[in-house]
Amino acid sequence: MRSHRKYLWFDTPSRRDYINITPDVERELRDSGIREGLCLVNAMHITASVYINDDEPGLLADYDRWLEELAPHEPLSRYRHNNTGEDNGDAHLKRQIMGREVVVAVTDGKLDLGPWEQIFYGEFDGRRRKRVMVKIIGE
Numbered sequence: 001m002r003s004h005r006k007y008l009w010f011d012t013p014s015r016r017d018y019i020n021i022t023p024d025v026e027r028e029l030r031d032s033g034i035r036e037g038l039c040l041v042n043a044m045h046i047t048a049s050v051y052i053n054d055d056e057p058g059l060l061a062d063y064d065r066w067l068e069e070l071a072p073h074e075p076l077s078r079y080r081h082n083n084t085g086e087d088n089g090d091a092h093l094k095r096q097i098m099g100r101e102v103v104v105a106v107t108d109g110k111l112d113l114g115p116w117e118q119i120f121y122g123e124f125d126g127r128r129r130k131r132v133m134v135k136i137i138g139e
Helices: 022-032 057-070 080-084 089-098
Strands: 002-011 017-020 037-043 048-053 101-107 118-123 129-138
Touching: 002 022, 002 118, 017 057, 022 037, 022 118, 022 129, 037 048, 037 118, 048 089, 048 101, 048 129, 057 089, 080 089, 089 118
Parallel strands: none
Antiparallel strands: 002 129, 017 118, 037 101, 037 129, 048 118
């Protein structure tokens, strides 16, 4: 069994963003040379997410609105976490809802995604450098 690991780095200019990282993950799969196995894509920060869904602008706007309704950024006093001097209590909750990671099967050297499925990096406390790990194992 072989393995391949790579970090993808992001520095989003806004607090929240949704970035389609499927091409980046596909590039890492090609570079790995692995034809059959599993691909883990993992947000390495507790205020960011990796998830799979459709890359449709209306859906991305819906996610952003829905998450902000569930866990609004303001008022900052709403979150006990912010009593530590942070202002990102909402981002922790948004990450919990959207998830930490995805695992995708690798079949015949390709990500075995369903129709319309794409891999996204969700940022909920941006404006600083963060990373995503891509770990591919197999033969």
